[in-house]
Every structure is written in C-alpha cells, then in structure tokens.
Amino acid sequence: MFKIKTYNAISPKGLARFAPDRFEVGSTITAPHAILLRSHKLQGELVPGSLLAVARAGAGVNNIPVEDYGTQGIVVFNTPGANANAVKELVLAGMLLATRGILPGIAYAQSLGHMTDSAAMHALLEKEKAKFAGGELRGKTLGIVGLGAIGSMVADMALALGMKVLGFDPALSIDAAWRLSNAVQRMENLPSLLGRADYVSLHVPALDATRHMINAQALAGIKPGAVLLNFARETIVDAAAVLAALQSGRLGRYVCDFPEPGFAQEPKIIALPHIGASTEESEENCAVMAADQLIDFLDNGHISNSVNYPAIRMDRTPGATRITLANHNVAGVLGHALSVLAEAQVNVIDMSNRSRDALAYNIIDAGSAPGADALAAIGQVDGVIRVRVV
Ligand SMILES: NC(=O)C1=CN([C@@H]2O[C@H](COP(=O)(O)OP(=O)(O)OC[C@H]3O[C@@H](n4cnc5c(N)ncnc54)[C@H](O)[C@@H]3O)[C@@H](O)[C@H]2O)C=CC1
C-alpha cells in the first residue's frame, strides 16, 4: 500500500486515479511515499525518510526544494502545459481589462442601482459613457518574455487577435521552438522587447536568473504607457520599481496574479489572487497528469516530466524483479552496484541508464530478487543515493 499525502485542493478526477486498494490518499497522512501538491511551500519542512517522490499538479516548482530533494533521491515531477490554456485565457482578460473601461464601467453601472426611471437611466449612461472609452488590441504589439507552454499559446492567441508579437527566450527548448509560430519576431535581448511592446507579458519560471528581471533599469527602457502583465511569479518583478514607474507615468498599467501590500491603493494596478490556473479544466488536467506520473513511478520506477531526474522508461521483462537505482552521476557507481548483484548471483536481464546533470537513474530487470543483504550492500556503494525494488 502506497501512502500519498496531499496539500491544496487537488481535483477529484486526479485523486480518483489512485486505486483505493493500493493507495491511501489524504491530507493527514504521515510517513508518505509521495506528496501531491499545488502551490503549498515545502521549504523548511522535515523530509520524511519514506518520501520517494513529489508531484506538483501545475507548472511552477519554486515551492519545492528541487535540487536538495534530488540529492536525497526524491524525484520531483510537474505537469508541463496542463494549465497553460487557463493562463492564456486570463492573460487575454488582463489585456482587455487594462485597455477597455470594463471595471470602472461596471462599477459606474452598479452605482445607479437607486434609479427607477429607465429613460432617465439610459440618458445618463449615454451622457457619461465617454468616461469609459478605451482602445483595441488589434494592431498593437505584444512582447512575450518566456516562450514555453504558456508563452507560445499567448503568442498564437495574440496573432489571432491581429496583434504583432515579439518574443524573448534565450533558453528556448527545441520542442518549444517547434511549437512557436514563425510569425513571432525573435528579440535578441529584453531591452529590445521592452522598448517596442505596447503590452509585455511575462511567462518565465521563478529562478535566481529571473528574479527582478523587471526592475527599475528595465522599466526605464519600457515603451511609455506600456501595460505589463505578470501571470508568472511575484519574484520576477521588483514591485517597488513597478509602483514607481506607474506613479511617474512611464508604465501605463500593471496586471498581475500576485498582489503585494500597497497595490490596492494604486488605481493603475489590476491584481488577481493567483487564479491563473484556477479553472475546472486545468485543475483536472494537472491532477490527472500528476497522479498518473506518480503511479507509474511508484509501480514501475518510470520517470516522465521530472524537474530533477532524467526521463526514463523500460518495458517490464515478464517474471523479472525490477530494481531502480538513483545515484550521483560519477564514474564507477553503476559498475560497483552491478558487481554487488553479480556476487549475489543475481543475473541482469535488461537495463536502462540515464543521467541529468549531477544525477543518474537506472532501471534494472533481474532474473531473481536480490536478498536484503545485497540491497543493503548496493545502498552502501559510494555514490548510490537510493535503491528500490519495484
Ligand atoms: N498564474 C498562474 O496560476 C500560473 C503561473 N505559472 C507560471 O508561469 C511559468 C511558466 O509556465 P510554462 O509556460 O508552463 O513553463 P515552461 O517551462 O513551458 O516555459 C517557461 C519558458 O521560460 C523560458 N525562460 C527561462 N528563463 C528565461 C529568461 N531568463 N528569459 C526569458 N525566458 C526564459 C524557458 O526557456 C521556457 O521556454 C511557470 O514557471 C509558473 O511560474 C504557470 C501556470 C499557472
């Protein structure tokens, strides 16, 4: 029986993937084999020795100590692209809210609740409506910073709206490049994008390298009156610099999913309570994908969409005992572990080995089950992080 501890509201469709006769799932579980979460911050928590994996039902993993967990043999997964459409649609809402008199218009219409005369009401609305006039997106330029799952969808949407699209992503993966429309104009650096775009939308992960990428210096070069949209993370912008740029008039509006103290007092800010991925569809997509990845890892030792271990899978050899081995990616570790199996008269039938940066992971199908002594001896091999029979 595997124990799965959950944090946050995980879609029931995802939870239903865990067969109740083999998985115990809940928020109060102790000594879990795996954790399934959304934005709950794991930093600083005691890591139970039982923990084999963490699955983030979502994209951002800045709430998980990914590297530290990797060196402890804990595989961290996320669900790339599973909530991208939800964010894309909210970016569109953000651009419209920043451009048309929607929010003040609604507030004004609601302020007329005391009126009883329909003709008088219509006459007043027609007289006052000029206050709520706005602009259009068509023909404007959108600059997208980060062209991954969300950025590429935002690009397609903006092109369909008749916008011109600029993109900046120095770390673009080959897969993401294939996904990207060739109508997106590549910018060589951030200042080139900021100086040209009427709207700038941020879709980069929260990393040391992206911390405060939008700071006072960057904002000094932004196109005057531009709208900045941040549905990525709070750390990517320097909030004080954004407030100053709004107050000076350099920045037109700031639309974000991450309110900060002081934002409510600034009328040029539209702040939402981190609801970019909060749709039924995206919550389901993320939870199902995260659950399936966890189950395949716990049952078969397979890894897909990990952010600290390499992707790996190997068809099971019928009748074989499967052993998985996580180790530091240095010469000799695997050979040493295999020699322990050989000494224990355990024959290796099939094997797969993958590495990612400083970590490596192996799936070994053996002709017989290694005894507890052999497994303990493999665990003692210098460089071995974790050995498991699955
Ligand atoms: N508001 C919300 O509810 C949500 C927010 N997010 C945030 O959006 C981020 C992006 O999500 P996805 O598009 O799914 O991730 P992704 O991994 O598909 O794309 C991120 C892109 O950013 C690029 N990038 C990395 N460093 C960069 C830099 N210094 N400059 C420019 N580009 C850089 C990468 O090369 C990659 O193409 C997540 O990491 C998360 O923080 C994601 C989902 C929901």
Ligand SMILES: O=C(O)C(=O)COP(=O)(O)O
């Ligand atoms: O997937 C992400 O990175 C998100 O920010 C979504 O967060 P959530 O799962 O809604 O708490």
